[in-house]
Amino acid sequence: MNLTAEGATVRYPGAVADALADADLTLAAGELVAVVGPNGGGKTTLIRALLNLAPLARGSVALDGRPIQEWRRGELARIVALVPQREDTPFSWRVEEIVGFGRYARRGPLEAMGPDDTAAVERALTRCDVAEFRERRIETLSGGEWQRVRIARALAQEPRLLVLDEPTASLDLGHEMELFELVRRLVAEGLAALVVTHDLNLAARYADRMLLLDGGRIAASGSPETVLQAELLSRVFRWPVAVMPLVDGPPQVLALRPGQDHPRYS
Amino acid sequence: MKAILILALLAVLACLAGLALGAVPMSPRVIVAALLSPDAPGAAIVRDLRAPRVVLAFVVGGSLGVSGAALQALVRNPLADPYLLGISGGAGLAAVVAIALGFSGAWGVPAAAFLGGLGAIALVYRLSAVAGRRLDPHILVLAGVVVSAFTGALISAVLTLSPAEQLRNAFLWLLGGFTAASWSTVLVFAVYAVLPLLLLFGSARALDLLSLGEEPAQSLGLDAPRARRVVYLSTSLLTAASVAVCGVVGFVGLVAPHALRGLLGPLHRRLLPAVFLASGGFLVLADAAARTAARPIELPVGVVTALVGVPLFAVLLRRTLR
Amino acid sequence: MPGRRAALLILMLAGCRDAPPPPAPGLTDDAGVAVNLGEPIQRIVSLIPASTELVFALGAGDRLVGRTSWCDFPAEALAVPDLGNGIGPNIEAVVAARPDLVLLYKSASNRSAAEQLRSFGIPTLELATDRMEDFDRITRLLGAALGRREEAESLVVRTARDLDSATVLPSQPPTVFILAWDRPPMTLGRGSFLSEILERAGAKNLFDDLATSSAPISIEAVASRDPDFVLVTGSGEPAIAGRVEWQVVPAVRDRRFLRIDGSEFNRPSPRIADAVRRLAAELRGAMR
Numbered sequence: 001m002n003l004t005a006e007g008a009t010v011r012y013p014g015a016v017a018d019a020l021a022d023a024d025l026t027l028a029a030g031e032l033v034a035v036v037g038p039n040g041g042g043k044t045t046l047i048r049a050l051l052n053l054a055p056l057a058r059g060s061v062a063l064d065g066r067p068i069q070e071w072r073r074g075e076l077a078r079i080v081a082l083v084p085q086r087e088d089t090p091f092s093w094r095v096e097e098i099v100g101f102g103r104y105a106r107r108g109p110l111e112a113m114g115p116d117d118t119a120a121v122e123r124a125l126t127r128c129d130v131a132e133f134r135e136r137r138i139e140t141l142s143g144g145e146w147q148r149v150r151i152a153r154a155l156a157q158e159p160r161l162l163v164l165d166e167p168t169a170s171l172d173l174g175h176e177m178e179l180f181e182l183v184r185r186l187v188a189e190g191l192a193a194l195v196v197t198h199d200l201n202l203a204a205r206y207a208d209r210m211l212l213l214d215g216g217r218i219a220a221s222g223s224p225e226t227v228l229q230a231e232l233l234s235r236v237f238r239w240p241v242a243v244m245p246l247v248d249g250p251p252q253v254l255a256l257r258p259g260q261d262h263p264r265y266s
Numbered sequence: 267m268k269a270i271l272i273l274a275l276l277a278v279l280a281c282l283a284g285l286a287l288g289a290v291p292m293s294p295r296v297i298v299a300a301l302l303s304p305d306a307p308g309a310a311i312v313r314d315l316r317a318p319r320v321v322l323a324f325v326v327g328g329s330l331g332v333s334g335a336a337l338q339a340l341v342r343n344p345l346a347d348p349y350l351l352g353i354s355g356g357a358g359l360a361a362v363v364a365i366a367l368g369f370s371g372a373w374g375v376p377a378a379a380f381l382g383g384l385g386a387i388a389l390v391y392r393l394s395a396v397a398g399r400r401l402d403p404h405i406l407v408l409a410g411v412v413v414s415a416f417t418g419a420l421i422s423a424v425l426t427l428s429p430a431e432q433l434r435n436a437f438l439w440l441l442g443g444f445t446a447a448s449w450s451t452v453l454v455f456a457v458y459a460v461l462p463l464l465l466l467f468g469s470a471r472a473l474d475l476l477s478l479g480e481e482p483a484q485s486l487g488l489d490a491p492r493a494r495r496v497v498y499l500s501t502s503l504l505t506a507a508s509v510a511v512c513g514v515v516g517f518v519g520l521v522a523p524h525a526l527r528g529l530l531g532p533l534h535r536r537l538l539p540a541v542f543l544a545s546g547g548f549l550v551l552a553d554a555a556a557r558t559a560a561r562p563i564e565l566p567v568g569v570v571t572a573l574v575g576v577p578l579f580a581v582l583l584r585r586t587l588r
Numbered sequence: 589m590p591g592r593r594a595a596l597l598i599l600m601l602a603g604c605r606d607a608p609p610p611p612a613p614g615l616t617d618d619a620g621v622a623v624n625l626g627e628p629i630q631r632i633v634s635l636i637p638a639s640t641e642l643v644f645a646l647g648a649g650d651r652l653v654g655r656t657s658w659c660d661f662p663a664e665a666l667a668v669p670d671l672g673n674g675i676g677p678n679i680e681a682v683v684a685a686r687p688d689l690v691l692l693y694k695s696a697s698n699r700s701a702a703e704q705l706r707s708f709g710i711p712t713l714e715l716a717t718d719r720m721e722d723f724d725r726i727t728r729l730l731g732a733a734l735g736r737r738e739e740a741e742s743l744v745v746r747t748a749r750d751l752d753s754a755t756v757l758p759s760q761p762p763t764v765f766i767l768a769w770d771r772p773p774m775t776l777g778r779g780s781f782l783s784e785i786l787e788r789a790g791a792k793n794l795f796d797d798l799a800t801s802s803a804p805i806s807i808e809a810v811a812s813r814d815p816d817f818v819l820v821t822g823s824g825e826p827a828i829a830g831r832v833e834w835q836v837v838p839a840v841r842d843r844r845f846l847r848i849d850g851s852e853f854n855r856p857s858p859r860i861a862d863a864v865r866r867l868a869a870e871l872r873g874a875m876r
Binding site for chain 1: 488
């Protein structure tokens with residue numbers, strides 16, 4: 001699995017500026033890349049560009065050597081699973097049905113689901129800790145539970161690249177950590193993962209590489225240490241921050257209150 | 267599986283009721299005799315009037331039900347009905363003009379209505395393309411509202427300029443009825459409806475995914491633009507033909523999908539066949555009631571479906587909201 | 589097509605009327621309104637084809653200054669200015685004709701027209717010209733209004749005698765289905781003028797159990813009652829003759845049609861007896 005972008009540029013119709021400009025990126029199996037940046041910086045647009053959900057004005061994106069535009073949706077869904085930021089549906093689906101949708105890409109429209117499909121759904125339900133909800137209707141789920149169900153659906157696709165857009169938005173601390181632990185485990189097993197997140201610190205602790213997007217451009221990319229620079233972050237997020245190195249880990253970011261100086265810690 | 271069998275049985279019972287009821291009271295024995303032999307008393311009525319009506323009402327009802335269910339997934343709104351996209355407006359306008367111009371052939375008004383429906387389909391498609399988002403659910407609904415309003419205004423204008431009785435007759439036609447049903451109409455409609463119905467049944471998984479939204483559907487492997495085109499064209503063609511054959515019959519595309527979705531769940535593989543059977547049976551019973559309630563006077567079917575459909579729908583809504 | 593127009597007209601007249609109250613002493617119209625007519629009436633606007641015919645029959649045709657587009661008899665009527673519809677009339681046009689008297693068709697749709705005309709101070713007589721029984725009353729009322737009482741009385745007597753001589757009363761009248769409209773199928777019940785003409789011409793209305801003037805009916809009902817004839821308006825082959833679903837009715841299958849054409853079948857006018865005679869002749873010809 002190899003996803004590369006070169007100079008990818010997206011401009012939405014009627015917009016005055018590019019939503020994404022000259023983005024270069026490579027993703028390979030076994031790594032977790034976190035995409036961070038301020039709101040409106042182009043993070044979701046990057047995902048759309050990578051998955052052919054938005055047309056490229058300039059540049060190119062290729063998956064396993066083939067231009068992304070040449071991939072049929074079904075083919076693509078067997079390799080890449082996306083969990084979009086927001087999703088709502090008017091119908092009262094059961095959790096099991098939603099996760100089952102992840103298998104549609106592997107079966108023709110009239111082909112029945114087989115035992116390996118059932119097994120994949122089971123695995124996905126268990127890994128995302130939603131197996132006990134399988135009969136529940138989605139409108140009875142909390143925001144976090146709905147999130148986990150959608151991730152289970154993505155896992156049911158048995159993808160080689162997992163793309164998550166703000167997956168921890170509605171999750172509590174415990175579930176947040178569980179989610180990132182899960183993704184880390186999957187990456188260790190050989191999956192590639194691209195995670196858009198607003199949580200700089202979690203990103204730093206779990207990601208192999210980070211990408212900082214600002215105004216549609218990549219402002220920094222590389223290891224967490226490279227990307228998390230106080231001056232750069234303060235400028236990009238328009239708020240003063242301090243970056244504190246952990247003794248046995250990546251740096252952590254602390255936003256400063258007005259008048260506050262670099263914090264002291266024991 | 268059990269549910270489908272029960273529905274099939276109910277559908278058969280509805281058809282039998284449709285054969286048994288009508289302007290002329292007939293005992294079950296007379297009806298069975300009439301079905302078996304063309305010379306039995308009352309055979310002409312049962313075989314040449316009621317039987318084609320029952321079959322036509324069933325197929326039209328089933329088509330409208332399946333179209334309604336599919337459209338609800340397409341525009342992601344459980345209150346969508348087949349006439350949402352302006353088809354009834356286009357067909358109605360063409361029919362009213364045809365009546366005003368005195369088209370008298372057996373196929374004059376229906377053919378005009380069908381062409382009018384096609385015109386509305388093309389117009390809505392074009393409007394959605396002009397907005398840059400071909401077949402996007404929100405744009406479709408808006409375009410449908412625009413076309414409905416536009417054709418509605420034109421219908422009012424035509425009726426205002428018509429003599430008083432043409433006005434009443436145009437209304438009666440618009441309110442729907444199966445009075446002109448014959449075996450040839452049944453054949454034409456059935457042959458025509460096979461392909462769109464098969465396409466819709468085959469789109470069951472696509473409909474599941476479309477109801478989630480464009481991005482989730484595509485990321486799960488659906489070629490969303492193509493699926494939307496297939497669903498849009500199939501539902502539109504079925505609806506246009508229905509209006510051509512029997513006028514505008516409301517609630518058929520709304521009640522069964524809603525009720526069955528609550529009972530059987532929204533999975534379209536299970537839902538669509540069930541909706542076909544239930545809507546078909548519903549329209550057969552409505553037609554039977556139209557022929558019997560005020561005999562020998564025949565009520566327009568659209569009035570019966572509305573009178574029954576509205577309270578039914580209110581009950582369904584209450585149950586969903588509880 | 590003229591036949592269709594006649595059919596529409598029949599339905600129109602059959603479709604909108606209420607029962608008139610019993611006549612009161614003095615000049616009271618069919619809506620029960622007492623109308624004061626001062627000076628001799630010189631300018632009449634007749635918004636009903638039947639009253640237009642009557643005004644001419646009473647010898648006062650030269651006083652007409654307005655008629656409806658449907659007033660086509662007698663030929664002299666065509667010279668009178670056409671003011672448009674009789675139901676929902678053009679008030680402006682009527683007022684512009686400066687009438688001393690307006691004859692208005694009594695129906696719910698004309699209620700506001702009556703009020704508007706009266707508010708302009710124009711004497712208006714609302715007349716329910718729906719059925720045969722209305723003829724005598726309306727003729728006498730118009731005679732009183734126009735100062736032609738004797739002419740009115742003799743017209744009533746003449747018409748009654750004419751009608752009696754034209755009436756046919758066979759021992760076994762054939763049954764006739766009146767096809768008023770085909771999509772959806774509609775018929776006229778016993779509460780309609782044409783049904784009365786039919787009965788006098790020696791036939792039985794298939795749907796004389798329907799008290800209403802017009803109603804949509806099932807083809808089934810027609811087929812099971814199996815009429816001897818089907819009455820259609822206009823000439824030539826009726827549209828239903830070729831329709832598959834109608835072949836269930838033996839009279840349609842065997843093309844047993846009675847055709848009538850002419851405005852005397854639409855309205856209770858001095859030509860009532862003519863209408864009966866013509867229909868009776870058509871019936872006789874068909875039964876041979």
